[in-house]
Every structure is written in C-alpha cells, then in structure tokens.
Amino acid sequence: MEKKILRLLIVDDSPDDSELAVATLRKAGYMLKNQRVQDLASMQAALDKGPWDVVLSEYTLPHFGAQLALDLVKRAHLDIPFIVVTRNIRDPDLVKIMRNGAHDVVMKSQAARLAPVVERELRVAEERHQFRQMTKTLQEVENKNRAIIAGSREAIGYCQEGMHIDANKTYLEMFGYDDLSEIEGVPVLNLIEKSDHPRFKDYLRKASSQNPADPQEFLSVKKDGSHFHAELAISSIVLNGENCTQFLVTDISKRKAVENRLQYLNQHDPLTGLFNRHHFTQELTKTIERVKTVGSRSALLYLDLNEIKDINDVLGHAAGDRLLLKIARLFRDKLGESTILARFSGDEFTALLHDMSEEQIKTSVTELLSSLKETTFLEGGKVFRCDGTISVAVIDKDTESAQAVLNKAYQNCQHNRPQKTAPAPVPAPTPQATASAPPHAGGAEIPAADLHRETPVMPTAAVDWEIRLKTALEKDGFQLAYQPIVNLHGDPAEYFEVLLRLVGRHGELIHAGEFMAAAEKLGMLAAIDRWVIRQSIHSLAALHAEGRQASFFVNLCPAALKDPELLSLLQKQLSVARLKPGFIVLEADESAVMANPEASAMFMQAARRIGCRFSVDNFGNNLATLNSLREMPIDFLKISGSLIRNLSTDDLTRTSLKAIVDLAKAMEKQTIAKFVEKANDLGILWNLGFDYVQGNYFQQADSQPDYEFADETTLSSDTTSPTWVANSRR
Known part of the structure; x- marks a missing residue:
C-alpha cells in the first residue's frame, strides 16, 4: 500500500523502547508523527487532542497497561489498529488481550515483525472503513428505493415460489387488501381470473428466461371477487438474498373501456346498434x-x-x-x-x-x-x-x-x-289505443337558435297555447325524454339529460322549442320548471330504487336563476325522495347566466350548499365570458353545438375546441360535447381531451332512461346481437 504520514500513539514508560519502534517503522518507509504516553490521564488527553492511525502499547506499566489503554480506545469509538508491543507476556494474558480487541501482539525481541503487522492492520482498517461506507450507501439506496416503492402510484408486488412476500400500498389498494399481513402467503394465481391461469403460467415461465418479460394483459380478481383489466410486467430479482419475482401492475380498465367502445363503434351502426x-x-x-x-x-x-x-x-x-x-x-x-x-x-x-x-x-x-x-x-x-x-x-x-x-x-x-x-x-288510432301504446320519443332537444334543423311536428298557428299548457300542467300532459351523456374515458357512471316534451292531441310529442316561447309570454316558465324538477326527481328515485346510481342534468329557464323558491322546492323534493343531491345537475344556458351574473352566482352557490352540481350550456361562443364564469361554482361546461358540427372538416374549429378544453381543465371543470352525430367526430373529441359526449350518434332522446353505459364491450370475435341501444330494461 502507498506509504503516508503515520500518526502513531505509543503507550510505554521506556523512551528507548519507544524510539526503537519509531526507528523500525521509519526504516519501513513511514513518515511518522508520534507521541509517547505512560499513564491514563496523558493517554486520554492525547486521544482528545486529535486523530491517530495506530496505537502501540506495552502490556504492563505501573498503574496502567494495555488493557486500560484498549478500553480508552474503545470508549472513544476509534476503529484503529491496537498492537501490543511487549518484552514478555503470559499465554493466558495474550489470549485475554486478543479477545478484548487487540489486533496483534509483537514481542520487542522480534522488532522485524512490527512493520509488516502495522502495514497489514492499516490495510484491514481501510477495508473496514470502505465496507462501512458501502454498507451505509447501500442502506441509503435501500431506504430510497423502499420509499419510492411505498409511495409509488404504480402497484408493485413481490412473490417467491408463487406466494406473495411483499407489496406496496398501491398494490394492496388495487386488489382490495388493507395491509401486507392479509396478502402475505396468498398465491399470485388467486389474483388472476381462472380462465387466464394457463396464459399467466406461461408468462411466468417466459419471465424466468428473459428479464424483464414484455407486459401482458390479464383479467384480475380483487379480494371481494370483483374483476378488472390489468397489465402486468414481470421481472426476476434478488430480494434479501433470495430469488423472487417482481410484479408491476397497471389498472387498464378505463383504457380497455375506451378501446372496446371505439372497437364497438367501428363494427356497429350508430343508429340501430346492428x-x-x-x-x-x-x-x-x-x-x-x-x-x-x-x-x-x-x-x-x-x-x-x-x-x-x-x-x-x-x-x-x-x-x-x-x-x-x-x-x-x-x-x-x-x-x-x-x-x-x-x-x-x-x-x-x-x-x-x-x-x-x-x-x-x-x-x-x-x-x-x-x-x-x-x-x-x-x-x-x-x-x-x-x-x-x-x-x-x-x-x-x-x-x-x-x-x-x-x-x-x-x-x-x-x-x-x-x-x-x-x-x-x-286511420289514426282511437284515443284509448293511443294511450295504451305511448309513442316513441326521439331526437335530441334543440335550442331555439337551432329550430331550423328539425321539422316541426305539427303547425302551431291556431293552437291556444294557454289552454293546452295549463291543461298539461294540471293533468301531467308533459312527458320527459332522456338522452345519455357518455364518458369518453371509460367511466360507466350513468348520466342523462332530461328533456321536455308536450303530448299532442293525437299522442304525438311536441318538442320544447315549439312551445317554450309561448310559455314565456304567458309567464308559465316557473310552473314548468317546477313540474320538470318534481318529475325528474321522481324518475331518478325510481332508478336508484332499482340499484342504478344515475345522475340527471335538469334544464332551467333563465328566470329560474332569480327564483330562490325553486331551490326550496328542489331541496324538499330531494328529502322526500331520499335522494342524494349530488345526483342532480342543474343546467342553464350561458346567455342566461351572463344576463345577470351576480344573481346566477348566488343561485349556483345556494345549489352547491344543497349539494347539487351545476352545468353551463352552449359555452364557447363568447370567450369574453370566461372571467365571469371561472369564479362561479360550475362543474360542467357543455360546449356549443355549433362548434361540434364542422369538427371533422374545419381545422380552425378543432384548434378552438382544443383551447376551450385546455381552459376548462385549468378551471377544473369537466367538458361535454353535444350534437355528436358522426363516428369520425368521436375520435377527434377523445384526442382533444373532452370528458363527455352527447348526441344522436349514441342514442336519440327516449321516453325511458335506457342506455347500456357499461356493456359496450363487444369484441370482434363476438357475433351476438348488440344491446347498447336496445331497451333491455323495459
């Protein structure tokens, strides 16, 4: 080893013997910085004064000796060579001092041994120092990796011989376990659907031959027996000196739902579901x-x-x-x-x-x-x-x-x-026949600005709207229609927009755009709003009684935003129906909100206190309203249909929509694209980052809230008839 300045502490009462040791080491090539001590106090002072590389000690001194000197070195927590250099020592004393921690014993009559012993012990001390440093570094790395794994959003588990031995919190939560003790010893196969066992076993065999194996998808099983789609990446590692397998699990249920949805739409007619x-x-x-x-x-x-x-x-x-x-x-x-x-x-x-x-x-x-x-x-x-x-x-x-x-x-x-x-x-059916077979309600609700898109159901010039609307309110002559609002990212939660229809004299359904202007002139909008709220809550409560946790978007007329009694009615109806307010989303047009932003904000805040959510319709036509809307408690922004219709052919429209979606995300508000009527638009809207879509492409407004939100997963190998627009719950 490379020679250096050696800080040498000598414990001896003989200056001549000390000088002999110094001369021997210098002759071996060491540059020395040495000090001689001969009692406890002087040695303690020397140890306190500064660091030492080697201690050479006579075994026996008056009132002092190697045993006491060694104890002082230990108490100072010094890991340095302690070598006994003596003229004479009995075998029992030699054994005792070596057991207490002395590194070697050199007889003064064998001075030639001193330099090799010092050189050896210095080398061993350096190796011990490096070992401690590496151990400390390894411990720090282990702690760091353990913290990363424990706090990772990725689910990570470890198994040995097919049994779980460790897992992080995300892994436990993903599979429904409360703590590690519940999953320790549980076979990994228990977390895989039985139909996937042969493929999973083959994957494990491949993972042992190539590290890591390419990720594969499996149907996984939670502790409660429920299933979800997962992507597994497996690699062989050594943990605590034992060979084991690491699992990196990703829940891909939402991604699979979107993939299956897009695959379904690629195979099926959007109108009929065939x-x-x-x-x-x-x-x-x-x-x-x-x-x-x-x-x-x-x-x-x-x-x-x-x-x-x-x-x-x-x-x-x-x-x-x-x-x-x-x-x-x-x-x-x-x-x-x-x-x-x-x-x-x-x-x-x-x-x-x-x-x-x-x-x-x-x-x-x-x-x-x-x-x-x-x-x-x-x-x-x-x-x-x-x-x-x-x-x-x-x-x-x-x-x-x-x-x-x-x-x-x-x-x-x-x-x-x-x-x-x-x-x-x-010939038209008799009134009795018409009543027994309610007509099918179809078509999305179209605001007044879009009435030119829909053929009027019947002429209205000669209709006495006042009588007809009053009769409808008194005798429940209105009818609700429901159009699904579908999540683009795999969330199967049920959302419907509630639309209003008036039942005509011959059983035909008249869209709201045909009579709401007359209702406004007659001052009947508030009464109609109340009817819609009562019927919507009644219908929603019936769905919840069936176990369907659906939510309704309920449209309000502009005057409703200044009507505090409407919220009192809403709260009372929700209480009677024992319905959680969060399942009701009140909706108003952007123009109505901005006509009186102060009153609108107060209305929204009151609705939020009740527990209801709020949506603004026809957002995006005038971005100047953004500063006012961003401070309001709004949950959903329903983008104007005029921006959706030319989506697939107009690059400027797509750029505008991307900016609108980004703004909405910055405001922490979810976006809904309405009037979706073409398959090409769906992929574009998904790429733009929209949260929800609505339109005749999925289903026209129907008299029953029937839409299979979670069952649109027909694969290319599945040739059974589709059910996504069928009224399977009727």
Missing part, C-alpha cells in the same frame, strides 16, 4: 369459408324497405330514424339474438341464418314479412305502414365469394321490389 356493412361482410366471408370446410348450409337474408325515402321526405329524417329503430328491433325479435344482423345501408338490412333447412328459412322469411306488414308507425298525428322486400340467397359449397352472394341477394330483391307509391296513411 352490425355495419364492413363487419357484416367480414362475418359473411367467415361463414362462406366455414360452409366450404364443414359442408353446412347457411343463407343470406336481404331486406329493402320500400317507403323509407318517402317517409324521410314527408316527415323528416328524424321520423325515418325512429322507424329504422323500430324495424331493427322487429328484426332482432323475430330472428333471435344469435342471428348476425346488420344495417347494410340506409334502408337495407341483412341477416345470416345458420344451420337452417330450406323449410325453416322459408318460414322465417314469411313470418318476418307478415310482421313487417302489420307494423304501424305513428308520426305527425298519422299512422303509416311501411312494407319491405325480402330476398334470400343460399350459401353452400358452390358459393364463390361474399360479394357474389350479396350481388345475387340484391338483384333478387330489386327484381321482386314493387313499384313505389307514396306511403299511405291508415
């Missing part, structure tokens, strides 16, 4: 290949509605959409849930019939045609029938391709199609 043309063609190709392989028999059913175009022209596309929904439900009811159904184009439907004889196919077609002819459609005070033409193309081993069988079915359908005539109305 498969779309692209996916049906894929299924048809699979069917042809299966028929050629196993020799079974299938058939393609092709339905062309004869009068849908005329109904669209006469009654409007909203009416045509409601008819298409009715036909889709009829199709599903008659052909069964296992049949692959599709809306092939605007007025054409297709179906794949598997493993049916020719007679069974003929019977199914006959029953379907008969049901179709008997189907009536009420709109605009009149009842219409809409017939259709059906053709069947057999799929057997001689079928060439999907396109060939589709062409054959289409040509047969066109050949059998009757000459088109205008849809003939049939």
Whole structure:
C-alpha cells in the first residue's frame, strides 16, 4: 500500500523502547508523527487532542497497561489498529488481550515483525472503513428505493415460489387488501381470473428466461371477487438474498373501456346498434369459408324497405330514424339474438341464418314479412305502414365469394321490389289505443337558435297555447325524454339529460322549442320548471330504487336563476325522495347566466350548499365570458353545438375546441360535447381531451332512461346481437 504520514500513539514508560519502534517503522518507509504516553490521564488527553492511525502499547506499566489503554480506545469509538508491543507476556494474558480487541501482539525481541503487522492492520482498517461506507450507501439506496416503492402510484408486488412476500400500498389498494399481513402467503394465481391461469403460467415461465418479460394483459380478481383489466410486467430479482419475482401492475380498465367502445363503434351502426356493412361482410366471408370446410348450409337474408325515402321526405329524417329503430328491433325479435344482423345501408338490412333447412328459412322469411306488414308507425298525428322486400340467397359449397352472394341477394330483391307509391296513411288510432301504446320519443332537444334543423311536428298557428299548457300542467300532459351523456374515458357512471316534451292531441310529442316561447309570454316558465324538477326527481328515485346510481342534468329557464323558491322546492323534493343531491345537475344556458351574473352566482352557490352540481350550456361562443364564469361554482361546461358540427372538416374549429378544453381543465371543470352525430367526430373529441359526449350518434332522446353505459364491450370475435341501444330494461 502507498506509504503516508503515520500518526502513531505509543503507550510505554521506556523512551528507548519507544524510539526503537519509531526507528523500525521509519526504516519501513513511514513518515511518522508520534507521541509517547505512560499513564491514563496523558493517554486520554492525547486521544482528545486529535486523530491517530495506530496505537502501540506495552502490556504492563505501573498503574496502567494495555488493557486500560484498549478500553480508552474503545470508549472513544476509534476503529484503529491496537498492537501490543511487549518484552514478555503470559499465554493466558495474550489470549485475554486478543479477545478484548487487540489486533496483534509483537514481542520487542522480534522488532522485524512490527512493520509488516502495522502495514497489514492499516490495510484491514481501510477495508473496514470502505465496507462501512458501502454498507451505509447501500442502506441509503435501500431506504430510497423502499420509499419510492411505498409511495409509488404504480402497484408493485413481490412473490417467491408463487406466494406473495411483499407489496406496496398501491398494490394492496388495487386488489382490495388493507395491509401486507392479509396478502402475505396468498398465491399470485388467486389474483388472476381462472380462465387466464394457463396464459399467466406461461408468462411466468417466459419471465424466468428473459428479464424483464414484455407486459401482458390479464383479467384480475380483487379480494371481494370483483374483476378488472390489468397489465402486468414481470421481472426476476434478488430480494434479501433470495430469488423472487417482481410484479408491476397497471389498472387498464378505463383504457380497455375506451378501446372496446371505439372497437364497438367501428363494427356497429350508430343508429340501430346492428352490425355495419364492413363487419357484416367480414362475418359473411367467415361463414362462406366455414360452409366450404364443414359442408353446412347457411343463407343470406336481404331486406329493402320500400317507403323509407318517402317517409324521410314527408316527415323528416328524424321520423325515418325512429322507424329504422323500430324495424331493427322487429328484426332482432323475430330472428333471435344469435342471428348476425346488420344495417347494410340506409334502408337495407341483412341477416345470416345458420344451420337452417330450406323449410325453416322459408318460414322465417314469411313470418318476418307478415310482421313487417302489420307494423304501424305513428308520426305527425298519422299512422303509416311501411312494407319491405325480402330476398334470400343460399350459401353452400358452390358459393364463390361474399360479394357474389350479396350481388345475387340484391338483384333478387330489386327484381321482386314493387313499384313505389307514396306511403299511405291508415286511420289514426282511437284515443284509448293511443294511450295504451305511448309513442316513441326521439331526437335530441334543440335550442331555439337551432329550430331550423328539425321539422316541426305539427303547425302551431291556431293552437291556444294557454289552454293546452295549463291543461298539461294540471293533468301531467308533459312527458320527459332522456338522452345519455357518455364518458369518453371509460367511466360507466350513468348520466342523462332530461328533456321536455308536450303530448299532442293525437299522442304525438311536441318538442320544447315549439312551445317554450309561448310559455314565456304567458309567464308559465316557473310552473314548468317546477313540474320538470318534481318529475325528474321522481324518475331518478325510481332508478336508484332499482340499484342504478344515475345522475340527471335538469334544464332551467333563465328566470329560474332569480327564483330562490325553486331551490326550496328542489331541496324538499330531494328529502322526500331520499335522494342524494349530488345526483342532480342543474343546467342553464350561458346567455342566461351572463344576463345577470351576480344573481346566477348566488343561485349556483345556494345549489352547491344543497349539494347539487351545476352545468353551463352552449359555452364557447363568447370567450369574453370566461372571467365571469371561472369564479362561479360550475362543474360542467357543455360546449356549443355549433362548434361540434364542422369538427371533422374545419381545422380552425378543432384548434378552438382544443383551447376551450385546455381552459376548462385549468378551471377544473369537466367538458361535454353535444350534437355528436358522426363516428369520425368521436375520435377527434377523445384526442382533444373532452370528458363527455352527447348526441344522436349514441342514442336519440327516449321516453325511458335506457342506455347500456357499461356493456359496450363487444369484441370482434363476438357475433351476438348488440344491446347498447336496445331497451333491455323495459
């Protein structure tokens, strides 16, 4: 080792012996800084004075000696070589002093041994020092890593031989355990759904051969038995000297919900919920290949509605959409849930019939045609029938391709199609019949500024609105309609906007845009608001009684923001219904809020004290209102529909919406995009960061709050009939 200045403390009463030791070490190449002491007091003073590298001590001195000197070094917590240099020492004393901590004993008659012993002990002392430093550094690293793992948002667990041995808090919370003692010794397989066990075991084997293994997705199981989708990354590590496996778990349930939702929309018609043309063609190709392989028999059913175009022209596309929904439900009811159904184009439907004889196919077609002819459609005070033409193309081993069988079915359908005539109305049903079959409510509520987009249900010039509206209030002649508000990030919570309809003389539904102006002139808006609140709470309480934790967005007229009695009524109704106020979201138009911002803010604060939330509709048209709105207790901003309609074609609109969403996030307010009507818009809105979407693309406003928020997870391999717009709860 490299020689250096050696600070040497000598405990000896003989100057000559001390000088001999100094000379020996100098001869070995050491530069010395030495001091000699011979009693306890002087040694204590020397130890207090400064650091020493080596202590050389005579074993026996008058009233002092190596034993006492060694005790002083220990009490000073000095880790330095202590070497006994003596003329004579008995074997028992040598053993005793070595056991007490002396590093070696050198006889003065063997002075040549002194330098190698000192050199060795200095080297060992340096190694001990380095070991302590490394141990301290390792402990600091371990503490740091332990703190990182304990406080990490990532779920991290450790197992050995398939059993849990450690886990951080996030891991425990993710799987529903309260503390580590509950999960210690629990097999890792207990946290994986049984159907995924073979794949998980194979993944574990791969993880032992490659470190780390690529992440994989599994269906995981919590302590209470509930399931969630998780992504696992596994790696082999050494923990406390033992080989074990580290699990990094990420809950991807929300991501999977969004992926499944987008996949669902890619495969299905947004209006009817049936498969779309692209996916049906894929299924048809699979069917042809299966028929050629196993020799079974299938058939393609092709339905062309004869009068849908005329109904669209006469009654409007909203009416045509409601008819298409009715036909889709009829199709599903008659052909069964296992049949692959599709809306092939605007007025054409297709179906794949598997493993049916020719007679069974003929019977199914006959029953379907008969049901179709008997189907009536009420709109605009009149009842219409809409017939259709059906053709069947057999799929057997001689079928060439999907396109060939589709062409054959289409040509047969066109050949059998009757000459088109205008849809003939049939006599309107009696009032009793109308009452027993409530009409289907459809179409999103459209504000006054957008009335040109919707065909009026009936002329209103000659209507005595005062009588009709008073009668509706007295006899519950209004009807609520509900349109879902869907979370874009996988949250299955149910949200509906409550819309108002007036039931007409013939059972038709009149949109609020047709009569609210008259109600305002007649001073009836406050009474209508109260009716809506009472009925909304009653309807919401019924849903909660069924176990559905839905929330309602309830629209208020501008005058309501200055009506303190309305909140008293709301609080009373909530108390009677035993409904938590947080499930009610009051909504007002931005223009109404900004007409009197002080009164609006007071109204919102009072609603917040009750526990209700608040939403501002048609936000974004005038960003100058932002400074006023940012201080108000607003939970949701519903973006103006005028900014959504040109979303897919207007780059400037997308830029504006991105700025609006960023502002809303900065204000800690959630955003809702309404009037969503196209599939392309959905992906754009998701990328822009919108929280919720609403519009006819998902479902038109209906008389029942029925929408499967959590069940839109049909995978490409799943060919069962979709249920996301079906009224499955009715």
